[in-house]
Amino acid sequence: MSDNNGKSRLVSYEQVKSIIDFMAQHVEFASGNLRSLEARHTSKRLWEELAKILNSCRGGTKKTTDGWSKYWSDFKNKLKNKVWLLKRKKAGNSLKGVRPLTKMEKRVLAILGPYYEKKKSKDADSHSSFQNNMHPKVKLETFQETVHVNSFSKANNATRRLSGGEDDSDYSAESFEGEYTNDNDSNAPALQSIYPKWLIEVEKKRADAELIRAKAEEQRAVVASKTAEASLLQAEALRRLADAATTQAEAITRIAGILESRAQRNSMLDL
DNA sequence: CGCTCGTTATCTGCAAGCAT
DNA sequence: ATGCTTGCAGATAACGAGCG
Numbered sequence: 001m002s003d004n005n006g007k008s009r010l011v012s013y014e015q016v017k018s019i020i021d022f023m024a025q026h027v028e029f030a031s032g033n034l035r036s037l038e039a040r041h042t043s044k045r046l047w048e049e050l051a052k053i054l055n056s057c058r059g060g061t062k063k064t065t066d067g068w069s070k071y072w073s074d075f076k077n078k079l080k081n082k083v084w085l086l087k088r089k090k091a092g093n094s095l096k097g098v099r100p101l102t103k104m105e106k107r108v109l110a111i112l113g114p115y116y117e118k119k120k121s122k123d124a125d126s127h128s129s130f131q132n133n134m135h136p137k138v139k140l141e142t143f144q145e146t147v148h149v150n151s152f153s154k155a156n157n158a159t160r161r162l163s164g165g166e167d168d169s170d171y172s173a174e175s176f177e178g179e180y181t182n183d184n185d186s187n188a189p190a191l192q193s194i195y196p197k198w199l200i201e202v203e204k205k206r207a208d209a210e211l212i213r214a215k216a217e218e219q220r221a222v223v224a225s226k227t228a229e230a231s232l233l234q235a236e237a238l239r240r241l242a243d244a245a246t247t248q249a250e251a252i253t254r255i256a257g258i259l260e261s262r263a264q265r266n267s268m269l270d271l
Numbered sequence: 272c273g274c275t276c277g278t279t280a281t282c283t284g285c286a287a288g289c290a291t
Numbered sequence: 292a293t294g295c296t297t298g299c300a301g302a303t304a305a306c307g308a309g310c311g
Contacts, residue, residue, distance in 0.1 A: 011298085032279055043278085061298090070299075073280060080281095 110208035
């Protein structure tokens with residue numbers, strides 16, 4: 001198990017938030033798509049970086065890089081199962097106790113959305129899934145059909161702890177409905193008459209991911225501009241310091257000249 | 272093209288902790 | 292005591308890269 005030295009073995013809310021924030025800035029890394037040789041190095045470096053961040057959080061457990069990697073992998077898997085169950089529920093299957101997605105989970109879905117689609121393409125083609133009315137390429141909805149009882153209960157409760165820092169409204173049915181289909185959107189019926197619902201949902205998820213990426217880029221730009229500003233100030237300070245040093249050197253030269261001429265005068269008087 | 276290797280994803284079962 | 296939840300470990304599958 002984890003080396004938490006008697007502290008909480010549970011991952012804290014702050015830690016989960018940190019992971020998701022980090023993943024939002026590294027979408028390829030989050031999806032586990034860093035497969036090339038160079039990318040693997042990047043992946044390793046990022047896990048070390050992330051592990052350092054997470055282990056420095058005040059509360060929660062401590063893990064090795066492998067431990068956090070495993071945790072993230074399990075987290076994504078549980079989330080996939082949960083989404084699958086929610087889809088079944090929505091499709092009319094009576095699945096009691098399946099909680100709606102939390103804000104955190106929605107955010108992770110927005111980050112991973114496009115990659116879930118890529119990864120699950122084979123499953124979608126090979127499985128004649130329950131939702132016959134759904135397009136087979138909606139990979140998010142094509143998780144394995146054989147979910148045993150244990151997985152079911154696990155998935156039902158997966159990441160329930162994440163709601164700890166959020167208000168109860170996250171669990172409202174409205175909140176969940178708002179994740180992929182905005183029923184209040186007046187354009188929705190018109191759009192659905194043109195495009196299939198699955199395509200609209202996929203595009204919405206893609207847009208969400210793009211938005212998160214753009215926000216991360218914006219933050220990065222702000223940091224970069226502040227860094228540049230600080231560099232400018234530093235350069236200005238150095239320039240002034242150099243000016244002061246030049247002035248000082250000139251003064252010293254003049255003093256030396258004066259002293260030298262005074263010494264010469266004194267020596268002539270002595271003669 | 273097919274094989275091997277390394278990494279990551281996924282599945283399953285178990286253990287610890289907690290609530291009743 | 293019992294059942295549930297959560298996290299972890301181990302096994303296996305899947306994938307991409309490199310090589311002959």
